[in-house]
Amino acid sequence: MARSSRSSSSIRWRYLNPAYYLKRPKRLALLFMAFVFVSFFVWDRQTIVMKHEEELSILKEEVERLQNELGELKHEGGVSVTKNNASTKHVDVTKKGGLASDPIEAERREKVKDAMVHAWSSYEKYAWGHDELQPQSKNGVDSFGGLGATLIDSLDTLYIMGLDEQFQRAKEWVADSLDFNKNYDASVFETTIRVVGGLLSAYDLSGENVFLEKAKDIADRLLPAWSTPSGIPYNIINLAHGNAHNPGWTGGDSILADSGTEQLEFIALSQRTGDPKYQQKVENVILELNKTFPADGLLPIYINPHRGTTSHSTITFGAMGDSFYEYLLKVWIQGNKTADVKLYREMWETSMKGLLSLVRKTAPSSFTYISEKIGNSLIDKMDELACFAPGMIALGSSGYGPDESTKFLNLAEELAWTCYNFYQSTPTKLAGENYFFHSGQDMTVGTSWNILRPETVESLFYLWRLTGNKTYQEWGWNIFQAFEKNSRVEAGYVGLKDVNTGMKDNMMQSFFLAETLKYLYLLFSPPSVISLDEWVFNTEAHPLKIVPRLTQRKPNNVRVRARKEGRFGGSRI
Numbered sequence: 133m134a135r136s137s138r139s140s141s142s143i144r145w146r147y148l149n150p151a152y153y154l155k156r157p158k159r160l161a162l163l164f165m166a167f168v169f170v171s172f173f174v175w176d177r178q179t180i181v182m183k184h185e186e187e188l189s190i191l192k193e194e195v196e197r198l199q200n201e202l203g204e205l206k207h208e209g210g211v212s213v214t215k216n217n218a219s220t221k222h223v224d225v226t227k228k229g230g231l232a233s234d235p236i237e238a239e240r241r242e243k244v245k246d247a248m249v250h251a252w253s254s255y256e257k258y259a260w261g262h263d264e265l266q267p268q269s270k271n272g273v274d275s276f277g278g279l280g281a282t283l284i285d286s287l288d289t290l291y292i293m294g295l296d297e298q299f300q301r302a303k304e305w306v307a308d309s310l311d312f313n314k315n316y317d318a319s320v321f322e323t324t325i326r327v328v329g330g331l332l333s334a335y336d337l338s339g340e341n342v343f344l345e346k347a348k349d350i351a352d353r354l355l356p357a358w359s360t361p362s363g364i365p366y367n368i369i370n371l372a373h374g375n376a377h378n379p380g381w382t383g384g385d386s387i388l389a390d391s392g393t394e395q396l397e398f399i400a401l402s403q404r405t406g407d408p409k410y411q412q413k414v415e416n417v418i419l420e421l422n423k424t425f426p427a428d429g430l431l432p433i434y435i436n437p438h439r440g441t442t443s444h445s446t447i448t449f450g451a452m453g454d455s456f457y458e459y460l461l462k463v464w465i466q467g468n469k470t471a472d473v474k475l476y477r478e479m480w481e482t483s484m485k486g487l488l489s490l491v492r493k494t495a496p497s498s499f500t501y502i503s504e505k506i507g508n509s510l511i512d513k514m515d516e517l518a519c520f521a522p523g524m525i526a527l528g529s530s531g532y533g534p535d536e537s538t539k540f541l542n543l544a545e546e547l548a549w550t551c552y553n554f555y556q557s558t559p560t561k562l563a564g565e566n567y568f569f570h571s572g573q574d575m576t577v578g579t580s581w582n583i584l585r586p587e588t589v590e591s592l593f594y595l596w597r598l599t600g601n602k603t604y605q606e607w608g609w610n611i612f613q614a615f616e617k618n619s620r621v622e623a624g625y626v627g628l629k630d631v632n633t634g635m636k637d638n639m640m641q642s643f644f645l646a647e648t649l650k651y652l653y654l655l656f657s658p659p660s661v662i663s664l665d666e667w668v669f670n671t672e673a674h675p676l677k678i679v680p681r682l683t684q685r686k687p688n689n690v691r692v693r694a695r696k697e698g699r700f701g702g703s704r705i
């Protein structure tokens with residue numbers, strides 16, 4: 133047995149002996165072929181693995197690169213616009229700078245956002261697609277011709293607050309259901325500031341073409357209003373037929389604010405479409421008014437659209453005058469403060485001289501206010517509407533030399549204190565519609581309703597941004613709490629019929645969502661969120677991106693340059 137096992141083991145070992153193969157060349161050849169085959173097999177597997185690993189690492193790098201790019205885009209100065217293909221333009225506002233701020237600011241911002249969610253979801257539930265919600269009776273009303281005013285006015289607020297699902301639903305409604313072909317006599321002013329402004333802002337923020345297309349559609353329907361002998365527009369136009377006229381109660385005249393508050397929107401539309409016709413119409417109004425512009429820059433509220441001259445009527449920074457002055461300044465800002473828009477700044481500065489002549493102080497508390505004027509007589513009255521002026525003055529103050537700049541900023545701060553006291557002086561802590569100033573009594577409420585107006589918080593927002601003084605945040609917070617206490621109801625927010633008794637009305641104005649809540653939200657957000665260096669707010673608080681001005685002589689060059697820079701969201705329409 134031992135012998136036989138020794139011999140079988142030596143038989144096995146003989147295959148390892150080279151002499152064995154030298155004597156058997158066929159087996160040698162077979163062994164060689166087997167070796168080549170196995171080597172090739174192993175080498176091939178390794179190559180495949182290596183190739184996969186290489187591909188994987190390339191893919192990983194690509195993912196990392198894209199992630200970085202996305203991160204950069206999200207955190208690019210103030211708001212960001214993608215640099216590539218224009219059709220993917222989109223502004224990231226909510227994540228910019230992480231929205232990090234002190235915990236009180238963050239908590240207050242969330243409370244304001246909750247208020248927006250409450251207002252919006254009530255509108256969605258009870259008034260979807262209508263102009264405004266009546267929260268007490270829980271139904272919608274079409275106060276602007278059935279253009280979905282609240283929905284359009286809310287688009288940018290939803291976007292800025294990061295309410296993405298709500299924004300998407302609103303966008304779908306705009307795309308599928310918004311129809312401007314209405315046999316309705318619309319206000320050119322209201323339709324411009326809410327609808328054209330709201331759509332353009334939504335376009336600038338989201339880059340979605342549908343908003344620009346709709347803005348162009350409605351602006352084209354409004355344009356015939358400017359076809360008057362002077363170019364001063366009629367203030368009312370039928371959206372389906374294009375017949376324009378003025379309201380009967382003005383005696384045939386056009387209203388100053390209604391005629392001089394379309395410049396930002398129509399200039400922006402020309403910039404974004406490359407079509408100068410919108411810009412031409414509205415700039416012509418300013419050129420016409422400049423022909424007879426008085427030395428104090430103050431224009432009465434009625435203008436004859438045939439002659440282009442003003443009629444004997446009130447001079448005011450409140451109702452029917454207000455936003456004309458606001459737009460003189462803001463077109464200068466929108467135009468990058470260049471020589472092309474110098475006239476606007478000059479006219480605005482002239483008007484500020486006039487404003488100074490209207491400034492008075494109350495007794496005994498020395499509140500500064502802006503009076504009104506008829507002929508040579510000053511009227512000791514100020515609308516809450518005129519409380520936009522502190523913000524405007526603060527915004528324009530930096531364009532002056534150092535002394536004037538300080539003087540105007542101080543004035544803005546004094547006026548803001550007065551406006552804040554319009555709120556603080558009533559039992560509900562909400563301001564009335566206007567105030568009278570009698571010696572010895574400081575301020576007395578005149579018309580005592582409050583319809584959720586934004587002007588005071590708008591000014592607080594500008595003053596906080598421009599001075600960094602947190603007092604303005606405190607004042608804004610107090611006003612917000614008063615709205616929460618008096619105006620919040622089960623289905624939205626209502627105004628008050630009387631700020632003394634707190635009796636509620638039945639209307640949630642669209643500007644509460646467009647302006648009041650947006651300015652409050654921004655008051656508690658970092659200044660980089662909708663930076664004032666990059667955006668200009670229209671009078672309905674719709675931020676429009678500041679882009680190079682469309683030079684009327686060379687629209688094509690500007691268009692090509694703009695497209696190369698990827699500044700506009702979509703293809704030109």
Ligand code: DMJ
Nearest residue numbers: 455585586587643671672
């Ligand atoms: C808004 O529609 C605009 O701010 C307009 O310029 C004046 N009034 C309301 C809000 O009060």
